[in-house]
Amino acid sequence: MAQQTESHESSRLDAVERHGYLFGHPIAHSLSPLLHQTIYDGIGLPWSQFPLDSTDMALFLRLREDPRFYGASVTMPHKVAILPHLDGLTPEGSAVGAVNTLFIRTDPETGKRLYMGTNTDVIGIRDSFYANVSDPDTSFHGRPALVVGGGGAARSAVYALRTWMKASKVYLVNRDRAEVRAVIEECTARGYGDDLIDVSTVSQAQELEGVGAIVACVPNFSPKTETEKEARAVLECFLQKSHKGAILEMCYHPSPWTEIAEISQKEDWKVILGTEAMIYQGLEQDKYWTGKTVEQMPVKKVMEVIAAKLSEARL
Structure with a gap:
């Protein structure tokens, strides 16, 4: 059964050019994957963010080694626990002492992948x-x-x-x-x-x-x-x-x-x-991941999709 699950997960990842995760527990109600998918579809990127509903930090640290991994939304209970596993923090991440976003940069001297953290909630x-x-x-x-x-x-x-x-x-x-x-x-x-x-x-x-x-x-x-x-x-x-x-x-x-x-x-x-704060922090995350500005992202479409999802949940 575990092999079947891993095979299914692998095929999902293979279907996109690059992937990220929403890493936390519990996350079943999160709108993060939908928000980011709307952005990627709107700017023509064959990317996806997948939910990783887990408290297993070691698992996440293994998964982030994939060369196609672009970063992650990090939510409870990992916002502080992730800090020792990062190579650096933005001023916001350092000041708040908690990270909700992992993004990747490259060391210009060594070419080594650097795992960086920031806090876009602010x-x-x-x-x-x-x-x-x-x-x-x-x-x-x-x-x-x-x-x-x-x-x-x-x-x-x-x-x-x-x-x-x-x-x-x-x-x-x-x-x-x-x-x-x-x-x-x-x-x-x-x-x-x-x-x-x-x-x-x-x-x-x-x-x-x-x-x-x-x-x-x-x-x-x-x-x-x-x-x-x-x-x-x-x-x-x-x-x-x-x-x-x-x-x-x-x-x-x-x-x-x-x-x-x-x-x-x-x-x-x-x-x-x-929902406004959730949307604006998500747009900020995608600035780190995609290199695009907010003006280049489909903000109006994101707001419509999130509003529709919430309205559907209330029915």
């Missing part, structure tokens, strides 16, 4: 705002920003907000204080942790200046515990302040329209769906 966050907000100066430049959550996406959001989006400070809202401390400590150690503020209560939020950009990095759920209810109430306090900006709701599975998106829209905020 680009996805940044580009989602600038593609959807017509006047960033009025909306979020020079204002405090807000990040909801305490995981890897929260760190990427802090990096994007402080590095490119001119946030004067970043408020962190989360049910777990230890997670917030970890984010602050890690961002500080990596050089972009100034003016990160843990906002843990509504009374504290009421005293603070309103925000212009919000990035929500938590799953879609109704708050149940006291700490979850307090975190949601803190977010709502900021949404209700007089200045209305834009919120990026990173959660898009199983549906991109979440409780937080609904609440934000009712409070007159510009809502940016998480």
